[in-house]
Amino acid sequence: SIMVVFGLWGAGWGYWQRGEYNAAVDTLQTALRAAEPFAEFMPFLITMAKAPLGSVMIDAGMDRAHALALHKDALELTSNPIAGMVNGAAWADIGWCAVNLGDIALAEKLFAGALDYPSFFRLVMKPRSLLGLAHIAQIHGEFETAQTYIEQARALVNEAAMLPYQPLVSLADGKLHAARGEHARALELFADAEARALTMNLRPTILQARVDAATSLDALSRAPEANEKRAQAHALRDEIANLFSDRAARDAYLQKDGDSPRD
Numbered sequence: 001s002i003m004v005v006f007g008l009w010g011a012g013w014g015y016w017q018r019g020e021y022n023a024a025v026d027t028l029q030t031a032l033r034a035a036e037p038f039a040e041f042m043p044f045l046i047t048m049a050k051a052p053l054g055s056v057m058i059d060a061g062m063d064r065a066h067a068l069a070l071h072k073d074a075l076e077l078t079s080n081p082i083a084g085m086v087n088g089a090a091w092a093d094i095g096w097c098a099v100n101l102g103d104i105a106l107a108e109k110l111f112a113g114a115l116d117y118p119s120f121f122r123l124v125m126k127p128r129s130l131l132g133l134a135h136i137a138q139i140h141g142e143f144e145t146a147q148t149y150i151e152q153a154r155a156l157v158n159e160a161a162m163l164p165y166q167p168l169v170s171l172a173d174g175k176l177h178a179a180r181g182e183h184a185r186a187l188e189l190f191a192d193a194e195a196r197a198l199t200m201n202l203r204p205t206i207l208q209a210r211v212d213a214a215t216s217l218d219a220l221s222r223a224p225e226a227n228e229k230r231a232q233a234h235a236l237r238d239e240i241a242n243l244f245s246d247r248a249a250r251d252a253y254l255q256k257d258g259d260s261p262r263d
Contacts, residue, residue, distance in 0.1 A: 005035045008028070008031035009048050009049060012025075013052055017205070018201050019202075019203030019207075019243065021244065022245050024056045025057065028053040031049040031053075032049035042082070043082055044082060044084065047086050051091075054070035054094070054097065055071075055096065058100060059204070060249070074094060078090055085120055086120050087119045088114050088121050088125050089122075091117070091129070094110055095111045095132050104139060108133065111133045127157050128168075131150065131153050134147075135175075143180055147173075153172070154173075163196075166196050167196035167200075167205050167209070171208060174212060178212065178216050186216045191209075203240050210230075210232050210236065211230075213229045214227075214233065240253065
């Protein structure tokens, strides 16, 4: 049924945020198969499955060509008024993937569009798009604009008690302070992001907070603490890798270059 697709989408998204990439891919692929019988008259179900599925695969270092093909299909569908009924979520998913692949112009277009496009999940996913715009503003050196977007996301997240987003807001704020050279404050924010993410076992966010904290500790000439934080990050990366059931997929994850900014 349609509600099965919605349930699988939510479960897949949850697995993704916990770094359980195999489970996320399997669940979202099941969602896509469940959506296919409704494709002709409810194409938004296809969009809803393909967008996060492609993003999870990119995040995990899986088959990039297939992931990009999923996103290409999803983007084409979003121009259809009915298929675009989930654009608030789909554009946020694809936008963060575009950031990680260096297509900043596309990412900015998608994040901005997701804020106002009338669609399911628009308000629920709005913090992700606000943080995406903050990240892009930071890349351009527009720090005050970035801070404004972060504060908008924080206000929305706190008002609606969107607990899984709270560590992402702190993480984004920490990155911004680090970019400004304010590493002491950045460390406080990275610690807050890590602590909040730990309560929900959001492994990729914890990992990113540790990696960024190590960088700020290095900037403050606190090498022993930086090395300890880096070791913690390495251990968590191994923990995530060991969740893969397939050796090749595990190796692909470990061979990824760096850590993608969290969405």
